[in-house]
Amino acid sequence: xxxxxxxxxxxxxxxxxxxxxxxxxxxxxxxxxxxxxxxxxxxxxxxxxxxxxxxxxxxxxxxxxxxxxxxxxxxxxxxxxxxxxxxxxxxxxxxxxxxxxxxxxxxxxxxxxxxxxxxxxxxxxxxxxxxxxxxxxxxxxxxxxxxxxxxxxxxxxxxxxxxxxxxxxxxxxxxx
Numbered sequence: 001x002x003x004x005x006x007x008x009x010x011x012x013x014x015x016x017x018x019x020x021x022x023x024x025x026x027x028x029x030x031x032x033x034x035x036x037x038x039x040x041x042x043x044x045x046x047x048x049x050x051x052x053x054x055x056x057x058x059x060x061x062x063x064x065x066x067x068x069x070x071x072x073x074x075x076x077x078x079x080x081x082x083x084x085x086x087x088x089x090x091x092x093x094x095x096x097x098x099x100x101x102x103x104x105x106x107x108x109x110x111x112x113x114x115x116x117x118x119x120x121x122x123x124x125x126x127x128x129x130x131x132x133x134x135x136x137x138x139x140x141x142x143x144x145x146x147x148x149x150x151x152x153x154x155x156x157x158x159x160x161x162x163x164x165x166x167x168x169x170x171x172x173x174x175x176x
Contacts, residue, residue, distance in 0.1 A: 027075070033065055090121075093108055105151075108151060136150055
């Protein structure tokens with residue numbers, strides 16, 4: 001994972017389906033996806049791609065899909081205060097628990113830290129096994145016996161975690 005905050009520059013709602021090229025009209029349900037890619041210099045980054053609901057349901061998926069969420073296209077001039085709701089954020093961190101890709105693990109780690117800061121997750125404990133530090137989280141309001149999320153610390157430098165967490169938090173509060 002790149003060590004700069006611009007890795008998470010996602011842009012805004014495009015108004016166009018990345019698969020069909022058709023317009024996604026105001027009020028239409030669509031799927032926003034984060035896709036791994038590279039900038040013009042080859043530096044790894046995430047980009048956003050919007051898909052019409054119909055294209056997504058018919059199986060259209062971008063290569064190197066990181067995560068996705070469902071949303072509704074805004075009306076002209078409408079300002080959004082939250083890109084993704086709390087439940088979607090929790091689903092994103094719960095998904096891909098077994099993914100071995102280091103960039104996806106780092107993204108999941110940072111998202112979990114954002115959710116911890118927002119008090120949507122609570123830390124249950126930290127364990128060391130085979131040289132890996134694993135943090136166990138429970139959802140806010142978890143019932144007795146609910147299985148925790150286990151997320152391996154990818155050992156990103158503290159300043160990178162802080163910087164990336166702040167930018168990811170800002171993105172999640174940005175306009176679509």
